[in-house]
Every structure is written in C-alpha cells, then in structure tokens.
Amino acid sequence: MASDGHPRIAFGAGAPAALSSRSAPSADGGGALGGRACQPEPDDAVVDLATARQVSGIDEVLDAMEQELVGLAPVKTKIREIAALLLVDAERARFGLTAGRPSLHMSFTGDPGTGKTTVALRMADLLKRLGYLERGHLVAVGRDELVGQYVGHTAPKTKEVLKRAMGGVLFIDEAYYLYRADNERDYGQESIEILLQVMENQRDDLVVILAGYKDRMDTFFQANPGMSSRIAHHIHFPGYTLDELEQIGLLMVGQAGYRLSPAAGTTFRDYLGRRSGQPRFANARSVRNAVERARLRHASRLVQQSGAPVSKDDLMRFEPGDFLASRVFHSGSGDAPAT
Amino acid sequence: MRITQGTFSYLPDLSDDEIKAQIQRALGQGWPLSVEFTDDPHPRNTYWDMWGLPMFDLHDAAAVLYEVNECRRAYPRHYIRVNAYDAARGRQTVALSFIVNRPPDEPGFRLDRQETADRRVRYTTHSYATERPAGARYQEAR
Ligand SMILES: Nc1ncnc2c1ncn2[C@@H]1O[C@H](COP(=O)(O)OP(=O)(O)OP(=O)(O)O)[C@@H](O)[C@H]1O
Ligand SMILES: [Mg+2]
Numbered sequence: 001m002a003s004d005g006h007p008r009i010a011f012g013a014g015a016p017a018a019l020s021s022r023s024a025p026s027a028d029g030g031g032a033l034g035g036r037a038c039q040p041e042p043d044d045a046v047v048d049l050a051t052a053r054q055v056s057g058i059d060e061v062l063d064a065m066e067q068e069l070v071g072l073a074p075v076k077t078k079i080r081e082i083a084a085l086l087l088v089d090a091e092r093a094r095f096g097l098t099a100g101r102p103s104l105h106m107s108f109t110g111d112p113g114t115g116k117t118t119v120a121l122r123m124a125d126l127l128k129r130l131g132y133l134e135r136g137h138l139v140a141v142g143r144d145e146l147v148g149q150y151v152g153h154t155a156p157k158t159k160e161v162l163k164r165a166m167g168g169v170l171f172i173d174e175a176y177y178l179y180r181a182d183n184e185r186d187y188g189q190e191s192i193e194i195l196l197q198v199m200e201n202q203r204d205d206l207v208v209i210l211a212g213y214k215d216r217m218d219t220f221f222q223a224n225p226g227m228s229s230r231i232a233h234h235i236h237f238p239g240y241t242l243d244e245l246e247q248i249g250l251l252m253v254g255q256a257g258y259r260l261s262p263a264a265g266t267t268f269r270d271y272l273g274r275r276s277g278q279p280r281f282a283n284a285r286s287v288r289n290a291v292e293r294a295r296l297r298h299a300s301r302l303v304q305q306s307g308a309p310v311s312k313d314d315l316m317r318f319e320p321g322d323f324l325a326s327r328v329f330h331s332g333s334g335d336a337p338a339t
Numbered sequence: 340m341r342i343t344q345g346t347f348s349y350l351p352d353l354s355d356d357e358i359k360a361q362i363q364r365a366l367g368q369g370w371p372l373s374v375e376f377t378d379d380p381h382p383r384n385t386y387w388d389m390w391g392l393p394m395f396d397l398h399d400a401a402a403v404l405y406e407v408n409e410c411r412r413a414y415p416r417h418y419i420r421v422n423a424y425d426a427a428r429g430r431q432t433v434a435l436s437f438i439v440n441r442p443p444d445e446p447g448f449r450l451d452r453q454e455t456a457d458r459r460v461r462y463t464t465h466s467y468a469t470e471r472p473a474g475a476r477y478q479e480a481r
Contacts, residue, residue, distance in 0.1 A: 134399050134401070135398045135399050137398050156391070162402075163394060163397055163402035163403075163405065163406070164396050164397055164398070164402070166397070166398065166399040166401040166402040166405070167398045167399025167400075167401060167402075168398060168399070202401065202405065204401070205399065205401035205402075205405070206401075
C-alpha cells in the first residue's frame, strides 16, 4: 500500500472516473432492531413486539437491574418507559412512521451513593442493545477533565472528552461545578457552550448524562436554561429506607461470598440505622464500605484465633463483633451507647 | 485532473458511510487516527498540515468524522486525508491513509523538462495550483 509516507499520485488514467458521491451524514433514526427497512411494511401488517424485545436482549439488562439494584422504583419505571419508547419507535420505523430520533440526554440527581453512576452504566448498555448507541461505553468525567487552565485550553479539552464518549454515554459528575455564578469569565462557561452545541448537533452519536445533588443541580439548570431545555429526562434518585439499605447490604455480602450469622444480622441493621443518621452518610456506598471493613475484621479475627481449625462456614460467616468494632457504635454521637 | 493517493487510490471517493466504516475498522485494530489537510498536493509533499493532534482512546468513528467535518468546514476547498497509525512494531507506522475531501476543480500538473549538460534531462512535476500563494489556491474561478 502506498502509505509509506510517500503518497503516490496516479495521473488521471487508471483511476475510476466516478467522482465524489459523498452522502449526507447518516441521519437514520431507526435502531438496530430492523428499524431501517428498505421497504415499509404494508399498512395491514402486524409486528411482534415480544420477539423484537427478545432479540434486542433488553430483558437481560432490565431483569439484572431489577435483581441487582434495590429500591429505586421511580428510576426503574423511567428506564422501562425509555426502553419501551425505543422499542416501539423501531417497529414504527418498519411502517415508515418516523417521529425523529428522541433526545435522551438526562440528568440524574440524588444524594451521594444513591446509584447514579451504577444506573448510568446500565443505561449505556441498554441503549446499545436498543440500537440507540453504537458502542454503549461510559466515559465518566468531572470539571477537571473538561475545563482548562488557561485561554484556549478548554475547547480542545472538552472536545477531546466528547470524542472519547461518542458512540456511548458521557457522564458528567457534579456538573454544576462547570458553572461559577460568581465569575462570568470562568472557563467552565466555554465548556458548557461546546457541550450544548454537541448535545444538539451530534445527538445521534452520544448521550450526555449530568449528575449531581438535587438542589445544586436545580440552581445550575436555572442559571443555564439552554442546558435544561436540552435535557429530556430529569431523573431523581430518592435516598434509601433502612429496609432497602439492609437489603443492599445483604446483596453485597452475598455477592462477596459471605453471610451474616443471625446475631450479626441484627447488629448490621442496628449499624445501618445509626450510620444513616450520621454526617457524611453516602447511602449504598457507606453500606459497601461497612461490608469491606467487616471483611477486614473478620479476617483478623480468624487469624488471631490461631490454632483452632477453620471451616468453610467460618470463612463465610460475619459475627456481630465484625460490625461492633465500628466507630459508629462508640463515638460520641451521644444518643447511641455502645452495644 | 483527479488526484489519487493513499490506500484507496484505485477507488472512487468514499462516501461518508464508507469513510465511517473504514475509521471504525481502524479503531477496532487499536489504531489512533489523525486528520490532515493541504492545498499543495505535490506527490513529494508528505507533510500536510495537522488538523489537531492525532486522536487516541476513541471508541466510535463518529468522533473522527466529526473532526473531518470540522476540517471540511474550515477548508472546504483543500485536500483532506485521514491517517491511521499502527504502533504494534514499536514505532509509529502509517497503516491507512486516504483522501476524504478534495477541491471541486483540480488543475493538475505539468511536466517540465530541463535540458542540462550532455543531453541529460531533469524532470520536474509542477503543480498548477501552487502558482498561487498558499491559502489562495483552489478559489472559485473568477
Ligand atoms: N440500589 C442499589 N442496589 C444495590 N447496590 C447499589 C444500589 N445503589 C448503589 N449501589 C452500590 O453502591 C455503590 C455506590 O453507587 P454509585 O457509585 O452508583 O453512587 P453515586 O450515586 O454515583 O454516588 P456519587 O454521587 O457519590 O457519585 C456502588 O458500589 C453500587 O454498586
Ligand atoms: Mg457517582
């Protein structure tokens, strides 16, 4: 191939005569679900939604979401609605009915550790299966990855990130840091403008999800109406109830190959109740951290009781002590004497 | 005269869908890509201007096509090419290079013969486009 750094010029002849036949950038709205039928189905045809659904494999994602994510009912409902819309759109396209590609830029609001990043990952996978995204990967960034340090630095930085995310989901954590109300010359504004432009013009190529705490996100959208209006779905992640936290904990314990002794079960619930009332509580992430710390204490406990044989059950079982050692039970929150 | 060079020089110009498919294939091989442009298409001009830096860590061809379109917008009447690099051998090797944009009118080349001592002849490929200063080539016909 003539790609050795010395491009070759073929002088006229030889080369086929046909000249440029550049097509318009692909504007197909249909998904991979047989959306782009060359010939529309006749008006009296019927389509089989159940099969389309099965072929797409979305049920795997939706079921996994149902089983592996505790609570989050409003979020799950919204995701099912979006899946249904895309599925029906693909079938409509077979009859030549096109309402245009729906915009799926979203905002996820909620407290820390309520599952925003986790759901975004699943969303990316789902949108790929539905043919809405080509690749379905997730690129998670914060202000630092988007905004530069000096004049002329921001635009290439933001574009770089946008290009990396194309074909998938761009997840912007704590998006409100992009906007600084007190400084109108902040480079964040430039980044927002590029984002807006690409969210509008490259809608076929990526989905942008802005995430953050509810109140600050609301302020951000008020100050940036252009951003707010480009976001079709505002999804709020409610915090978890104690029962849900417990369920999440049990799920994590099970996934890690552990179990709780009956007494440890009670202690664990007690722990979660206390922890959730304390500062810097990060919902499911705090639960995960508690489980991680219990693993450490469990391991030390087994190592220290040297001599005694250790059974498989011992290796799997948390005891109350694995949680009781926590600061939560001792430190001076006052109302909670150590058990 | 239609200039051809690079990997698909024997083919008619690729459509955007075909360009996208080639880019996706390159990405699939793990090759970074770059976009370059020039208004001096002389065969020995290997150093075209870079449209931004080579692009790493991309997943989807849309990102490269986005830059191609940005470049087309800025230089609608220039030659633009897409290169893909394969670093598998430990050095940056061009694996794929093809033209994705060209001026509507290409005046072509003239062969100059210079007679020197002992009836020897030196040949020069002269590009008509370069008779105008850089930046003013391939303008609308006046
Ligand atoms: N509903 C849930 N069921 C089970 N596990 C969950 C659930 N929600 C979150 N988790 C787990 O909690 C941890 C934190 O979740 P995630 O990172 O998605 O939170 P986040 O909302 O993005 O937090 P932050 O705002 O701090 O970025 C993850 O390990 C995730 O697996
Ligand atoms: Mg997160």
